[in-house]
Amino acid sequence: MIITTDGLRRDFLVGTRLRRRRVTAVEDVTLDVERGEAVGFLGPNGAGKSTTIKMLTGVLVPTAGRASVCGLDPVRERRELGRRIGVVFGQRSQLWWDLPLAESFDLHAAIHRVPTAQHRKRLDECVELLDMGGFLRTPVRQLSLGQRMRGEVTAALLHSPELLVLDEPTIGLDLTSKERLRSFLSEVNARGDVTLLLTTHDLPDVERLCRRVVVIDQGRVLVDDELAALRHGFAGNRVLVVELTEPAPPLLGLAGVVDVVVEAQGLRQRLEFSPGATTAAELIATVAQRVELRDVSVVEPSIEDLVRTLYAR
Template sequence: MNIISVSNLRRAFGAKTAVDDLSFDVPRGAAVGYIGANGAGKSTTIKMLTGILKPTSGTALTCGLEPLQQRRQLARRIGVVFGQRSQLWWDLPLRDSFRALGAIHRLAPDAVRARTGELVDRLDLDDFVDTPVRQLSLGQRIRGEVAAALLHGPELLILDEPTIGLDVLSKERLRVFLTEQRAQHGTSLLLATHDMGDVRRLTERILVVDHGRLAFDGTLTELAGQVGAERIVVLDLTEPAPDLVGVPGTRLVGVEAGGLRQRLSFAPGETTVAAILSVVASRAQVHDLTIEEPDIEAVVRRLYAS
């Protein structure tokens, strides 16, 4: 059974159509990135999936439920984080927000305490869990929001720009936690974001939406291949070598440290890293190599332009 099923979904606001004939499925346990430019229809889709907005036409099922008609039942089975909106009580300490949410979800007090303890530990909330929410930094509040969304053990976690405005350390802490939660609890994830680092680290499949329509459904690697994006193999040599030009299927795009490090760009469909290394090894001794993936933002721009 799919955790999300969308068929011919459409939402219009007067003469403007925000979501237009959208169809896709998300299997239970999957992690899917939902990306697109500002105004592409991402947040509108999420609001229909969670029962906040009524579709103009088409159907959407979340956890097998009709979001608007069965919104109360659905609320017990999903967790939602909107990066610029809060489900916490600003004048209460974070811990009291968790108690209130536990009561709303009709959780036993012992279950709330146990789950709160786990989330406080895993998200490093201990230093500020008794601080009023209004006094928290953005990074602290977002971690609190994620904990609140997961308090009742939802089947599906929907995140809309969860790391917006966070520093690098806070982003990484949150990404590690979400990865661990999915592994431990099998939570499904739908992530709408502009942060390609989030997409790369947290999802296995991406849906690209453009002007409310689905423009792509697949993996990041498949997306890069569709628009002709190239990967870069970075070769660290044991000693300086002449420029590695003429390696079949590659372009030399950079030479550093007098030839000790050289970068070759290649299209995955035209050659392989093994083939490149075989040719390079006949001309220089390779100490180490790394692969740089295409810049995903550039890949998405090229998809829109195609």
């Protein structure tokens, strides 16, 4: 395991010197993350995500419980752990503001004592995959947000970490920059180079990168499972979209269908159905008996719908 926690807890004292109370930010968090996994760590603001991440990276000392990251104690062996993990915080920079991006990379390589040949190979790969060649000599302060975030991820990967912790890595990025970053991270993880632990409110990041999801709220883990299993167990209704060769009135009265929306002047209809009452295959067969189909597709509930359902329960 690259991450193991057992009963992890963190309390804070809040209030004035004369009147303080104890607040529990994280309570009894027990997790195991295997090498090579990509795990989405989700929860609303104040759920305990950032506090957990800070304990895993040695920034905060747990009040109770234990944690092991890369086989190390994050607090007692924080210096060694820093050589074996990379961290990207979407709203904090690890680049030198006034230096060209390339010089920031060189400084990171020197700090981590990365051999020159290894540094050059890794940097060339990142520059190519993230399309950074055009702004390597640009001072960091002059970079766009999308360019800077590509630089942040590169800086976190230059020393070939075993674990990459990403806290809101695509926050504020445009769609093109988001997709470029997601594709890069997906490729790096697929090769087995690095384990990903991703916290984000941008749920398409999770859908694109992660097979497993851990949902935390009020400091406790609500669910820890494969994304596909969570969809199956918690997701609500699905939608069958049918494209017709000729306009048709609403396809009402079909078994399992709870709502029908007509679009494109009757050439497209969206049939919301309950998976417990019928299957997509059965519904398509029934529809095909009533109208002539040009195309069909099934829209799965998004992970945003899934998380909303979890919170409601």
